[in-house]
Amino acid sequence: MEVAGWWVLRPDAAMAFRDREILEALPRYVKAARGEVEAQFVLAKRLKAPSGLSGERAWEEHRALVGELRDLIREVDSGSPLPERPEFSLLDLKVRLARELASPCTLCERRCGVDRLSGLAGVCGVGGAPRVASAFIHMGEEAPITPSGTVFFSGCNFRCVFCQNWDISQEPDSGRPVDAHYLASLFEALRERGARNVNLVGGEPTPNLPWILEALRLTRVSVPVVWNSNMYMSEKATELLLGVIDLWLPDFKYWEDPHALKYSSAPRYREVVTRNIRMAYDHWPEMVIRHLVMPGHVDCCTVPILRWIADNTPGALVNVMDQYRPEYRAHRFPEIARRPTREEIVRAREEAERLGLRWRSVS
Numbered sequence: 001m002e003v004a005g006w007w008v009l010r011p012d013a014a015m016a017f018r019d020r021e022i023l024e025a026l027p028r029y030v031k032a033a034r035g036e037v038e039a040q041f042v043l044a045k046r047l048k049a050p051s052g053l054s055g056e057r058a059w060e061e062h063r064a065l066v067g068e069l070r071d072l073i074r075e076v077d078s079g080s081p082l083p084e085r086p087e088f089s090l091l092d093l094k095v096r097l098a099r100e101l102a103s104p105c106t107l108c109e110r111r112c113g114v115d116r117l118s119g120l121a122g123v124c125g126v127g128g129a130p131r132v133a134s135a136f137i138h139m140g141e142e143a144p145i146t147p148s149g150t151v152f153f154s155g156c157n158f159r160c161v162f163c164q165n166w167d168i169s170q171e172p173d174s175g176r177p178v179d180a181h182y183l184a185s186l187f188e189a190l191r192e193r194g195a196r197n198v199n200l201v202g203g204e205p206t207p208n209l210p211w212i213l214e215a216l217r218l219t220r221v222s223v224p225v226v227w228n229s230n231m232y233m234s235e236k237a238t239e240l241l242l243g244v245i246d247l248w249l250p251d252f253k254y255w256e257d258p259h260a261l262k263y264s265s266a267p268r269y270r271e272v273v274t275r276n277i278r279m280a281y282d283h284w285p286e287m288v289i290r291h292l293v294m295p296g297h298v299d300c301c302t303v304p305i306l307r308w309i310a311d312n313t314p315g316a317l318v319n320v321m322d323q324y325r326p327e328y329r330a331h332r333f334p335e336i337a338r339r340p341t342r343e344e345i346v347r348a349r350e351e352a353e354r355l356g357l358r359w360r361s362v363s
């Protein structure tokens, strides 16, 4: 079923899969969205894994299998038959390892150490089950992502003072608790209603990783998965996403750590986020990086971030976002209590152009 008349609302999205820049940057995602190849999680379900391993041996095996999965994707895309589903698969192993990371919780670099599986919550406020604030076909995402089957999870491990979704991110009890079966049926319904993808966002999807992976295990349709995240995952949580995510959609907000600490309460921001974006890109370079241009932060954050992208993830699409508004508690910080000026946005986009970044098709 298609979303009726969506191409009238977003003609740029309707034309996106013919855009050369998008086709060069996101070749397999486009095919998966069109249903021409399987989403990666479908193949992760078909790759046999040993069921008896634990501890570091299990992680080593996981790393090897994630490499093998890339070969399997290539083979199946070129016409080899899909293998039978094994008794225990790479995706099963991912679910098991993700549950271990949740108890004690080190899913993100907050490393709260609480036992999430027994219902306790850490900084993110997410306890023993995800809560979904809303889920719908989003018509306002970047052109290649729209129409997007967006799932908004409640709770977040950041405290951004300008958060536009603060009623979801800073209210972890908003929405309704769901289990993996419900999430799987949500993913299926969004795809059947014409979504090009399942877009996992919030708040922040990271605290919900074990339930998301379990839901993908149960999902019976092929739909590309978009990871729409602040990228503050722990290294091991990032590893678990490799071989599951078809399109990375990371935020990259700050270059200067004191700014990340002041406005998002996020220590070691640059180190963690650059590490995770590199890990994701090096494994699977189909990526749209979102950079929100903040007032007064072009020289200290925007320019060095764009330079880092040019040096480290040059094939990624970059959305140089102009939609910053002083929402939530931003009025308490006079220096960011305004919209960016037209000159600031022009300067940011000129820098992206000068660096040869792929920004035009998604900004």
Ligand code: SF4
Binding pocket: 105, 106, 107, 108, 109, 110, 111, 112, 113, 114, 116, 121, 122, 123, 124, 125, 126, 157, 206, 207
């Ligand atoms: S996911 Fe939540 S509980 Fe786990 S480490 Fe991060 S903030 Fe803490």
